[in-house]
């Protein structure tokens with residue numbers, strides 16, 4: 110994560126994109142927390158709300174506005190996204206244009222997804238402690254199965270053929286693997302596990318194998334492990350305590366981090382950062398827009414607020430980031446939660462408590 114000098118008073122402009130469904134609900138709470146810590150620590154944060162959502166897309170036909178990527182790149186310090194997806198846009202066109210457009214267009218090659226258990230009571234596995242569930246997934250974020258290369262032939266006929274290619278480049282694979290080792294060595298972690306399906310994907314995933322073996326030699330103090338993704342899915346449920354840092358391709362990272370979210374209490378808790386060190390980065394909870402919960406007060410804002418902590422850390426505000434994270438832990442341990450975590454509080458009640466908790470106790 111980047112560190113900037115906290116004495117630097119230049120404004121840090123944050124683009125806030127609530128998106129659709131519960132994205133709007135949880136973003137309102139994330140903003141409460143950002144406002145509270147900004148006032149408390151006198152942080153030079155400027156929030157700019159951007160209404161790039163399904164309503165706007167359906168009205169105007171525009172998803173990601175022209176020039177948006179350049180504007181975000183040149184004029185912002187960070188991007189916060191709630192969630193995208195709306196049943197009125199079944200092909201997810203606007204969501205793909207905006208979410209994947211930002212990941213790919215700004216070359217945010219690291220999808221950093223920490224799996225952290227705030228309280229034993231949230232873990233569905235019997236007998237696991239907060240020490241047992243504590244690992245980070247480095248998901249490759251600009252290649253793999255997400256590149257959209259392929260097509261349909263004889264579409265809609267009995268002879269239809271559909272082809273969808275994965276793409277892996279040496280540079281792309283190497284930089285995400287190196288990022289995982291660098292992070293591990295900078296954070297006192299001793300193991301990095303690379304996961305692929307190279308026993309079947311003999312070309313693309315073999316490139317991962319060879320690159321991993323090479324990069325690992327540069328980090329002799331860190332144990333390099335390998336696990337096929339099917340075995341890893343099983344081991345994450347059986348012995349999550351064996352893992353510290355996992356690095357994997359785009360699609361496997363997507364799937365494994367929903368599994369990881371379940372280990373920490375569900376999608377209502379899981380946070381993520383889309384990073385390219387030294388450049389503007391994008392922060393979003395792992396969950397989607399859960400349309401059936403939109404506007405009901407049932408959405409858990411913890412994932413969005415934990416994402417705010419990642420954003421604050423990235424912008425060099427470690428004290429504020431730690432305070433937000435501590436407030437989340439306290440509120441969960443006090444069982445002041447939304448229904449997905451077993452409590453009775455509403456989205457905004459939890460948000461209020463997290464905002465207050467983030468600026469008390471100093």
Ligand code: NAD
Nearest residue numbers: 192193194195376377395396397398399400407408409449
């Ligand atoms: P989802 O994450 O929106 O919801 C799945 C289930 O998880 C919900 O029904 C709910 O039970 C639970 N859940 C998720 N977030 C929660 C929260 N904050 N509080 C309480 N419970 C929560 O996934 P889905 O239903 O598969 O997808 C809905 C839409 O979101 C789709 O359009 C999908 O493509 C999109 N999506 C977007 C993102 C994103 O914007 N990053 C991520 C995943 C899915």
Ligand code: IPM
Nearest residue numbers: 193204205208209363395397
């Ligand atoms: C995620 C989501 C996205 C992904 C979808 C909405 C495109 O599932 O951020 O995990 O697959 O990356």
Ligand code: MN
Nearest residue numbers: 363364367395
């Ligand atoms: Mn996902």
